[in-house]
Amino acid sequence: MASINYATREISCKIVYYGPGLSGKTTNLQIIHRKVPNKEKSEMVSLATETDRTLFFDFLPLDLGSIKGFSTKFQLYTVPGQVYYNATRKLVLRGVDGVVFVADSQADKLQENLESFANLEENLREYGHSLDTIPMVLQFNKRDLPNVMSVEELSSFLNKYQSPYFEAVASTGVGVFTTLKAIGKSVIDRFNAKYAGYQGGTRRPPAMRPGQSRPAPTSAPQSPPARPAPQAMPPQSGFPQQGGQSFPGQAGFGAPAQGGFAQNSGFPAPPKPASQQSPNPFLQGGHSGSPGGQQPASNPFAAPPPQPGSPFLNPGMGNRPPAPPGGFSGQNPNIPVAPFVEGFGNPGGSGGMPPRPAPGGPPGGFGSPPQTGGFGSAPQQDGFGSAPQQGGFGSQPQQGGFGSPPQQGGFGSPPQNPFGGSAPQRPYPPQAPQGSPFGSPGGQPPGPGPGGFPPKFPPAGPGGPALPTMDRQNNAGFNPSPFGSPQPGQGNPQNRQDNPNPFGPGGGQQGNYPPPEQQPRPSPFIQPPPRSDQSGIVSTYEDQRQGDFKTRRIPLPSEKKKGLFGGLFGKEK
């Protein structure tokens, strides 16, 4: 059955080309594959014998582009036609959304066509489907051969379900795309019939209907039932949702072209309106398992409500920094990847990998202020981190030392990742907001840096190079800002003492998520894969792999002060 992903806004349908052996199913796919424009092209997978007979199936993913805001993808499969491969045919037929029956038009192949058709019906029946509910298109292939039956004859034999049928010469491509178009239309129309009347993506949470389980198969087309009214829903444990509106956070779907950190989960939630915030905005930690339901009612910086057909609407993410040199570039914006390198911190709104919560501190550097799952991102924080009233770092650069324009502070992230989340063992007590060197009492903690890779670093403050240190035991020298030290006179030592985590003071408020069993556990024996030359731990690990470690002392995690940018900014004097 089709898979609908609202997060990536993708619909994926499975279409199976069925028919007797040598009727041209694989040829159909080959022609389609050949004609797909290069930029859309993916490889066609063919599990075939040495004589090019399909052994298991052929597979061709076909991206039809974005229609009405949903990226529509067809997965075209063929089955092996030979009678004795019925087991594999049945496997391929699993979860089918539409069938193309490719019949061989030659008169002497009629019996094979009929057998194959009966086999199709039977196999579908075993999955609980029938051709009454599964859209089917008939293709009478090989019309160029001399001994073909007439279309009417073939139709009288094969067209029991009043399916549309087309003549084709698959080897030359004639009729192939007409067939594809017809089946695509049928499948999508069936979808529409099934979901007619439910515009807008409203849903109720499952918890509101505890007695019900997964939906029963729905026969299509069905008459559209009444649309369920949006209901306010109580926050569920760990996954608070508010309001009936499902996608206020759609803003975060954005920037697919820059989607270096794109991950499915990476949808920065709109900021909570100030009026809804608790007196201490930092005390909302761990409360953001799913803030997507929050309506940015009063925040002018909030993303406007998404429009249908604009799946990548993302006004706030405009100034996304380039992908880090480590190369998280999402080559396919639809393929979410999570950054993987230590010390990148939580790449903000893209909700990437959590900083490793190893007790020694991630050698990767500044990436992990405690308890917020990534680089000072406060829960409920605006994904774009730039709202001045939220005390974003852009508003007080002289204190924050960020020096970067507010919009570069994007990627503010609710701690999407519970594993980077609250860590009770951290030595940081929750702090009053005024302890923040950003001086933003009453405001949100500043948005985190852009995934640890701001485009530019302002000159470090007088405190010296602002390389973060990971000495978390006493916090001495822990300056999690790679963007510059707080200026003297701002009481930085005091701040260090009082508020070792200027990014997310108090962000460690223990919320109801993650639950305790999901607390980060150290994995002392796992090294992250060497993904970047800039991560200190990577080179260490490479040394180990080369058997070189006898001559080099592997620095302890607490000694790793360069972190991610050690390579970039030279050795510490």
Added chain:
Amino acid sequence: MGDFVLFKEDVERLNKILSHLITESASSYVLLINKDGNLIAQVGFNPRFDVTSLAALAAGTFASTKAIAALIGESEFSMMFHQGEKENIHISLVDEDVIMVLIFDDRTNLGLVKMVAGQAKVKLGEALQMVRENEMEDMMPDVTHGQQLADQIDSLFPDAPKPD
């Protein structure tokens, strides 16, 4: 079996678990697919492979080993492991319909991957159950319209041969 409908919060929930899994097991990529070959969720470092094809093929592999299992009197194998020279694939059943595919290399080891995957399975099962409780009636679509899609296909293949 209904359509597999994922909402944003579902994906977030799954990705959290998968992110944790991948960190803990030091794998490089993890896919969650269903037995139809549809990709449900994926997390990991920039893949150097076609994820969609991998999903389809892994589902196919799983289906074919199920047939093997039937031959020897098992209902299905819940875990498969393919060892390569550098990259390995661990395929395991999360619940009756969903398969998890973990890709890892020699930076970690199978035992660890199995252990962490086993832990993740429980949580994934819970999250997937919530996905299944998504009700069709609540789903939305401003799904596409068939004719639009047909037009899209036309524009995608402008030089396609037309029938006479």
